[in-house]
Amino acid sequence: MKTDEKFIAKQKKLLLAEKAKLEKKNIELEKYPDYGRGDDDSAREYEDFETNLSIEAQLKMLLKKVNSALKSIEKGTYGQCSVCKKEIESGRLKLIPYADICVSCKKNGKK
Numbered sequence: 781m782k783t784d785e786k787f788i789a790k791q792k793k794l795l796l797a798e799k800a801k802l803e804k805k806n807i808e809l810e811k812y813p814d815y816g817r818g819d820d821d822s823a824r825e826y827e828d829f830e831t832n833l834s835i836e837a838q839l840k841m842l843l844k845k846v847n848s849a850l851k852s853i854e855k856g857t858y859g860q861c862s863v864c865k866k867e868i869e870s871g872r873l874k875l876i877p878y879a880d881i882c883v884s885c886k887k888n889g890k891k
């Protein structure tokens with residue numbers, strides 16, 4: 781089955797919007813929080829900085845997925861499961877445009 785071009789165009793739009801959103805969040809997170817000069821403030825700053833680091837790691841991972849999905853659109857392999865090479869269910873792609881494995885592979889915990 782040839783992948784629907786309209787569907788791909790729509791997914792690309794979603795991916796680009798997601799990418800812009802993630803990049804914006806990433807920039808906000810990179811700013812070290814500054815609440816003041818007191819000891820309590822510094823402790824809180826550090827705590828928030830730590831929290832931000834894990835959020836940042838998640839953001840970066842997502843961004844990577846979004847970017848590779850965009851690349852696969854260009855290569856014409858978008859929507860293909862990276863494990864079993866079958867088509868990923870379109871319902872799943874609508875929910876997660878950057879999904880790179882199909883529902884059954886996900887269930888089987890192959891990735």
Ligand SMILES: [Zn+2]
Nearest residue numbers: 861864882885
């Ligand atoms: Zn699969």
